Amino acid sequence: MSEQRKKTTIVLFSGDYDKAMAAYIIANGAAAYDHDVTIFHTFWGLNALRKDEAVPTKKGFLEKMFAFMMPRGADKMGLSKMNFAGMGPKMIKQVIKKHNAMPLPDLIEMAKEQGVKLVACQMTIDLLGLKQEEIMDGVDFAGVAAYLAEAEEGNVNLFI
Amino acid sequence: MSEQRKKTTIVLFSGDYDKAMAAYIIANGAAAYDHDVTIFHTFWGLNALRKDEAVPTKKGFLEKMFAFMMPRGADKMGLSKMNFAGMGPKMIKQVIKKHNAMPLPDLIEMAKEQGVKLVACQMTIDLLGLKQEEIMDGVDFAGVAAYLAEAEEGNVNLFI
Amino acid sequence: MSEQRKKTTIVLFSGDYDKAMAAYIIANGAAAYDHDVTIFHTFWGLNALRKDEAVPTKKGFLEKMFAFMMPRGADKMGLSKMNFAGMGPKMIKQVIKKHNAMPLPDLIEMAKEQGVKLVACQMTIDLLGLKQEEIMDGVDFAGVAAYLAEAEEGNVNLFI
Numbered sequence: 001m002s003e004q005r006k007k008t009t010i011v012l013f014s015g016d017y018d019k020a021m022a023a024y025i026i027a028n029g030a031a032a033y034d035h036d037v038t039i040f041h042t043f044w045g046l047n048a049l050r051k052d053e054a055v056p057t058k059k060g061f062l063e064k065m066f067a068f069m070m071p072r073g074a075d076k077m078g079l080s081k082m083n084f085a086g087m088g089p090k091m092i093k094q095v096i097k098k099h100n101a102m103p104l105p106d107l108i109e110m111a112k113e114q115g116v117k118l119v120a121c122q123m124t125i126d127l128l129g130l131k132q133e134e135i136m137d138g139v140d141f142a143g144v145a146a147y148l149a150e151a152e153e154g155n156v157n158l159f160i
Numbered sequence: 161m162s163e164q165r166k167k168t169t170i171v172l173f174s175g176d177y178d179k180a181m182a183a184y185i186i187a188n189g190a191a192a193y194d195h196d197v198t199i200f201h202t203f204w205g206l207n208a209l210r211k212d213e214a215v216p217t218k219k220g221f222l223e224k225m226f227a228f229m230m231p232r233g234a235d236k237m238g239l240s241k242m243n244f245a246g247m248g249p250k251m252i253k254q255v256i257k258k259h260n261a262m263p264l265p266d267l268i269e270m271a272k273e274q275g276v277k278l279v280a281c282q283m284t285i286d287l288l289g290l291k292q293e294e295i296m297d298g299v300d301f302a303g304v305a306a307y308l309a310e311a312e313e314g315n316v317n318l319f320i
Numbered sequence: 321m322s323e324q325r326k327k328t329t330i331v332l333f334s335g336d337y338d339k340a341m342a343a344y345i346i347a348n349g350a351a352a353y354d355h356d357v358t359i360f361h362t363f364w365g366l367n368a369l370r371k372d373e374a375v376p377t378k379k380g381f382l383e384k385m386f387a388f389m390m391p392r393g394a395d396k397m398g399l400s401k402m403n404f405a406g407m408g409p410k411m412i413k414q415v416i417k418k419h420n421a422m423p424l425p426d427l428i429e430m431a432k433e434q435g436v437k438l439v440a441c442q443m444t445i446d447l448l449g450l451k452q453e454e455i456m457d458g459v460d461f462a463g464v465a466a467y468l469a470e471a472e473e474g475n476v477n478l479f480i
Contacts, residue, residue, distance in 0.1 A: 006312050011478070013342055015401055018203055022173055022319075025283075029304035035312070043338055044401050062415055069402055081175055081204050082229055095222055095287050123345075127415050144349035151476045152326050152355070156311045158171070158319040159342075159478040166472050178363055182333055182479075185443075189464035195472070241335055241364050242389055255382055255447050316471045318331070318479040 008035045008156040011147065015044025015071065016080035017089050017104055023160045024107035030156065031114035039111070040147045041139075042121035045160075046130060048074045048108065049120055055134045063129020070128070073136075074104040112138055119146065168195045168316040171307065175204025175231065176240035177249050177264055183320045184267035190316065191274035199271070200307045201299075202281035205320075206290060208234045208268065209280055215294045223289020230288070234264040272298055279306065328355045328476040331467065335364025335391065336400035337409055337424055343480045344427035350476065351434035359431070360467045361459075362441035365480075366450060368394045368428065369440055375454045383449020390448070394424040432458055439466065 008030035012023045023039060030037045041049050052073035059067065071077045079088040096103050102110065112118065119140045125132070132141060151157045168190035172183045183199060190197045201209050212233035219227065231237045239248040256263050262270065272278065279300045285292070292301060311317045328350035332343045343359060350357045361369050372393035379387065391397045399408040416423050422430065432438065439460045445452070452461060471477045 008308075008312075011342070011346075013339065013480075019173065022171070022202060025304055026171075026308070029308050033305070033308055033312075035308075042342060062411055062418070065411065066415075091222055091225065092287070095226075095289065098222070099286050101283065101287060123421065126419050127412070127421060129415065144345055145353070148328075148346070148349050148353055148355075148476070152328075152353075154476070156308070156314070156317050157476050157478065158317065159480050160173075160319050168468075168472075179333065182331070182362060185464055186331075186468070189468050193465070193468055193472075195468075251382055251385065252447070255386075255449065258382070259446050261443065261447060316468070316474070316477050318477065320333075320479050 006033070006035045006155045007150065007153055008037045009147070009151045009154045009158075010039045011159045012039050012041050012045035012048065013043050014080065014160055015047045015077055017074070017077040018079050018081070018092065019160050020045065020048045020074065020077060021104050021107060023158075024104065024111055026158065027111050027116050028107060028114060031111065031116050035155070038117040038119060038150050040119045040121060042124045043128075044070070046120055046124060046128065046135075047071045047077060048104070049118065049135050049139055050130070051134055051136055052076070055131070057131045057134065059129055066128045067130065074108055077104070166193070166195045166315045167310065167313055168197045169307070169311045169314045169318075170199045171319045172199050172201045172205035172208065173203050174240065174320055175207045175237055177234070177237040178239050178241070178252065179320050180205065180208045180234065180237060181264050181267060183318075184264065184271055186318065187271050187276050188267060188274060191271065191276050195315070198277040198279060198310050200279045200281060202284045203288075204230070206280055206284060206288065206295075207231045207237060208264070209278065209295050209299055210290070211294055211296055212236070215291070217291045217294065219289055226288045227290065234268055237264070326353070326355045326475045327470065327473055328357045329467070329471045329474045329478075330359045331479045332359050332361050332365035332368065333363050334400065334480055335367045335397055337394070337397040338399050338401070338412065339480050340365065340368045340394065340397060341424050341427060344424065344431055346478065347431050347436050348427060348434060351431065351436050355475070358437040358439060358470050360439045360441060362444045363448075364390070366440055366444060366448065366455075367391050367397060368424070369438065369455050369459055370450070371454055371456055372396070375451070377451045377454065379449055386448045387450065394428055397424070
């Protein structure tokens with residue numbers, strides 16, 4: 001009798017603070033509209049899900065290099081534009097505070113509370129040498145097949 | 161009796177000249193195919209809608225900084241690749257002219273004439289410290305809820 | 321009687337190795353799931369389809385400049401993040417080999433074998449001064465109208 005719930009899927013490829021904000025704002029909006037929402041984090045988008053503390057892991061040289069160069073968690077990500085060696089993100093965070101908007105870590109927290117499904121792409125986790133224990137709790141691990149199974153039923157599918 | 165019109169929505173997040181061109185070329189194509197088309201301009205994509213003349217406004221320091229650093233209008237945007245401190249955009253504009261293609265400001269004008277709905281994201285306008293009077297005429301102001309209401313009925317939904 | 325095949329379309333605008341990888345991984349996954357899949361290469365995404373050898377062509381100055389500055393083929397493309405003057409791509413290719421994943425040229429080959437339709441945008445080919453003989457075999461040439469005709473029937477439409 002009841003209509004099927006609408007579905008939104010987002011591939012978050014980007015590791016930029018501003019793009020991840022856009023992804024999570026849309027995801028939170030869609031969840032508020034009763035969509036089933038999934039965000040698939042792949043490549044640099046995985047950094048949004050990294051724990052901000054150091055996690056002891058056994059890694060080879062390349063994996064250590066990637067881990068060292070990539071930001072540890074949402075709060076440390078740079079901007080896609082006007083990053084200016086980190087000044088841009090500071091400015092954005094100041095205006096976010098000033099306008100009572102939500103910074104990225106809070107948007108992620110809100111998404112979890114609203115039941116947005118957060119998925120980390122296992123293949124790129126392996127490629128970039130990340131370990132599952134470096135990823136925050138409450139995240140699923142899956143691949144492109146799982147993504148497609150959801151996206152092919154999606155009303156709104158975005159690649160960000 | 162008549163079939164419902166198809167619908168295309170584009171989130172224009174990027175402030176790059178070439179990406180905005182792609183967005184407007186797709187939008188104009190979809191409008192020519194009788195789609196209902198909406199472009200939601202958010203973050204740096206708002207710059208495509210800025211008036212090119214200076215508009216006197218009262219702003220705080222951060223807002224002045226952003227306003228100063230961001231391009232004023234479509235014609236002043238840079239390229240996502242090979243920008244070379246502004247040489248890339250000049251080259252692109254030259255080849256556009258040579259091939260009788262349309263530069264970005266003309267594509268935007270054409271979109272308006274074809275009835276493409278241009279929307280500026282009110283939340284990011286506030287964040288970046290822009291004022292509504294700095295945005296060109298004929299643009300609506302709305303938020304993520306309005307976007308989702310259209311996108312969930314969309315046949316083609318893109319994030320650019 | 322039989323259900324219609326699902327359809328996936330991807331606009332590949334980006335000329336980044338990592339973004340093109342993501343596009344082709346999704347495309348190959350969708351083809352494996354029996355979707356009709358089309359990748360429309362436009363702007364810098366055309367570089368993924370360039371032959372890697374030099375092809376003698378007659379070009380004007382601007383066209384020569386673009387041709388010279390753009391990578392010739394998938395294997396020579398840079399990364400969207402951490403490119404570090406070419407060190408990033410080398411690192412990525414090393415971890416791809418280490419994890420028995422597929423480098424981009426192999427992903428493109430696989431897509432062809434799976435019947436993914438590869439299309440090059442004729443308008444941007446002209447703009448960037450490329451010639452059809454510089455593009456690899458088995459690629460169609462078309463415009464935004466052909467893209468929209470497919471995308472409006474698409475289950476998954478992405479802009480990458």
